[in-house]
Amino acid sequence: MTNSHPATEAHRASISDLTFASAAAAAAALRRGAVSSVELVDHVLGRIARHNPTVNAIVTLDAEGARKRAAQADRALERGQIWGPLHGVPMTIKDTYETAGLRTTAGAPFLAQHVPARDAVVVDRARRAGAVIVGKTNTPLLASDWQSYNEVFGRTDNPWSAAHGPGGSSGGCAAALAAGLSYLSIGSDIGGSTRIPAGFCGLFGHKPTLGVVPLDGHIPPLPGTPAGAFLEELPVAGPLARSAEDLRIALEVLGGPTSPRHAAWRWSLPAARHASIRDYRLRFVIDDPYCPVTSEVSQRLRAAVDALRGAGATVEEGWPQGVNPQAQFETYAYLLFQAMDGMQPEEAKATIRAAAGAGSFQSLRARALDDRFHDSA
Secondary structure, three states, rough: OOOOOOOHHHHHHHHOOOOOOOHHHHHHHHOOOOOHHHHHHHHHHHHHHHHHHHHHHHHHHOHHHHHHHHHHHHHHHHOOOOOOOOOOEEEEEEEOOOOOOOHHHHHOHHHHHHOOOOHHHHHHHHOOOOEHHHHHOOOHHHHHHOOOOOOEEOOOEEEOOOOOOOOOOOOOHHHHHOOOOOOEEEEEEOOOOOOOHHHHHHHHHEOOOOOOOOOEEOOOOOOOOOOOOOOOOOEOOOOOOOOHHHHHHHHHHOOOOOOOOOHOOOOOOOOOOOOOOOOOOOEOOOOOOOOOOHHHHHHHHHHHHHHOOOOHHOEEOOOOOOOOHHHHHHHHHHHHHHHHOOOOOHHHHHHHOOOOOOOOOHHHHHHHHHHHHHHOO
């Protein structure tokens, strides 16, 4: 395919410089004509061809569709049209979001040939913002694990070390970004599924407030099946990116109600409570038995606290009065187990019930499963 810009040495160097750039930087380069969308997509597809066989982050590739969309983006830009903040930027989608005309499996063998006729809401919004979708990223079976293996596509490795995993369930999203195979990715999170892979792969991940980003078109629930209460209390759609700025851009693109909810509420943030950091009183907890951190993380957190103090904020250590982290953890785990167990086969549920006396954590999971069973009976 003919490139839209002269293929000079300097121009090729600029493409290489964008390999691990943020989505915002890639979009800016496209708008100023430093690179075309076709060139950027071809660059990404070349990296996918070289590195994805090892990393196995992208499980369904749409090279033809991506090149066609990139050419359209370039022609639009030549006419002075900018579709949105992601105009011409290559990105990936977690294989749990229905994508029109593109295989969407959620890592489930019984969905191995599922090709949706429609886009999930977040996919549609990404397209409307100008993004070029190059493919779908790996996830565990029905996005229900903290690693990224399934029987359909196998295992995704961490690009930093093949001996380690990228986390889950949005591990394919994170691995693709860390390996330079994408500039932005849309994941989902119920118990750490964007945040854990982001941490494991050196990226930025965000779990938005429940309901801010629509989950319509996400699997689970299975296609054509209503979500049910157990999938409406915790899971969210959220972006993974290489910068905090990219997370902000993605949230602005993806967030907001769908019809008919848009008639009842609007998505906007209130004004800041204070104009200066000196007017804030903050509390912090560096470590907790329910969420232990490594010494390296502790050092970074201490440095952040010192920086806030140095900027004039009033900072105190300890949980705020009335906050009981143990009770909050148990409530969260109860809801999480109800959601996760609702997606598991019957033989797995029997094992969970049998483990009821093995300890408090297992008992909590068994109680959540039994309560869900009785609620549905």
